[in-house]
Amino acid sequence: MSLPKLPAIRELVKLFGLSAKSQLGQNFILDKNITDKIVRTASLAADTPLVVEVGPGPGLLTRSILDTPVPNVVVIEKDPRFQPTLTQLAEATQHRVKVLQGDALRTPHAAILEKAGMDLTTARDLPIPSVHIMGNLPFNIATPLLLQWLHMIPEAQGLFGVSNKGAIMTLMFQKEVGDRMAAPVSSHERGRLAVMTQSVCDVEKVYKVPSTVFVPKPKVDASVIQMTPKKVKLLDDAATYKTLENLLRFYFTKKRKTVGHITKRLIKEVGSEHQESVAALEDILDFQARPSDIDTPAYCQAAKHLHHHGIFIP
Numbered sequence: 039m040s041l042p043k044l045p046a047i048r049e050l051v052k053l054f055g056l057s058a059k060s061q062l063g064q065n066f067i068l069d070k071n072i073t074d075k076i077v078r079t080a081s082l083a084a085d086t087p088l089v090v091e092v093g094p095g096p097g098l099l100t101r102s103i104l105d106t107p108v109p110n111v112v113v114i115e116k117d118p119r120f121q122p123t124l125t126q127l128a129e130a131t132q133h134r135v136k137v138l139q140g141d142a143l144r145t146p147h148a149a150i151l152e153k154a155g156m157d158l159t160t161a162r163d164l165p166i167p168s169v170h171i172m173g174n175l176p177f178n179i180a181t182p183l184l185l186q187w188l189h190m191i192p193e194a195q196g197l198f199g200v201s202n203k204g205a206i207m208t209l210m211f212q213k214e215v216g217d218r219m220a221a222p223v224s225s226h227e228r229g230r231l232a233v234m235t236q237s238v239c240d241v242e243k244v245y246k247v248p249s250t251v252f253v254p255k256p257k258v259d260a261s262v263i264q265m266t267p268k269k270v271k272l273l274d275d276a277a278t279y280k281t282l283e284n285l286l287r288f289y290f291t292k293k294r295k296t297v298g299h300i301t302k303r304l305i306k307e308v309g310s311e312h313q314e315s316v317a318a319l320e321d322i323l324d325f326q327a328r329p330s331d332i333d334t335p336a337y338c339q340a341a342k343h344l345h346h347h348g349i350f351i352p
């Protein structure tokens with residue numbers, strides 16, 4: 039499905055006077071080799087039910103997505119200055135791409151699906167290939183957006199519930215954020231973000247993208263990270279995910295102490311009726327280790343144990 043001839047992105051940027059707005063995290067990629075490479079990572083195909091791109095800007099990554107046979111693309115862009123170029127792209131593709139103007143953090147997934155011509159109640163859990171979420175994310179909303187999506191995965195909400203395989207995310211983050219998301223056990227970068235991401239997804243650092251690729255050039259390099267919802271779940275529901283989040287906050291704010299020491303403090307903070315159950319965490323977590331040495335399945339098991347005993351972590 040080749041695209042009709044369109045003005046080059048560099049020309050469009052010049053034509054519409056689209057200077058980058060730093061408050062919207064605008065660092066554009068104007069080299070199609072790079073956007074093609076990102077899209078190849080996602081292995082999009084004619085039976086991919088939907089691709090959602092966050093922050094298309096002038097639309098070069100969108101063009102790379104549209105060079106694949108994927109039939110249905112929804113883009114969400116906050117900056118109204120890109121409407122003319124994105125509308126042109128929608129018209130040139132007979133609306134294979136649909137444009138939603140707004141804040142991705144506040145756009146309900148039902149609205150994205152409606153734009154795509156899909157209804158969540160009928161589309162839910164279909165035995166079809168995964169939906170894809172893609173984007174060169176604006177650095178200022180990348181982490182909040184990721185956390186919002188991670189919360190939705192345990193109960194397969196929104197885009198994560200369309201296919202029974204969930205939604206695969208192929209996203210550009212600042213390198214330091216990507217390193218924290220993919221951090222292995224006992225590494226320097228290991229913290230809450232690693233465990234929360236890895237509790238619901240398999241995380242792969244696909245490749246590093248040097249800052250020189252972006253216009254304007256940001257201060258730091260970036261990484262493309264791919265996240266695939268886990269086939270075998272470590273957590274059963276959103277409530278247990280919330281317990282995990284609280285547990286990690288409690289343990290990682292004292293990350294230099296041993297897990298045993300931190301657990302003793304937790305015992306003091308929960309009601310007396312729960313103290314024995316919290317002490318039983320010793321069967322799950324290595325009390326001699328530091329928080330960054332505990333693996334993700336053990337943290338998930340600890341969260342399930344606490345949730346099962348109705349323990350709320352302050």
Ligand code: SAM
Nearest residue numbers: 065066067093094095115116117141142174176
């Ligand atoms: N995809 C383009 C590229 O790779 O060249 C632009 C990427 S730029 C890093 C981030 C884009 O996200 C910008 O177009 C910016 O306007 C848009 N954006 C910023 N905040 C947003 C938000 N809350 N919701 C949707 N889009 C947003």
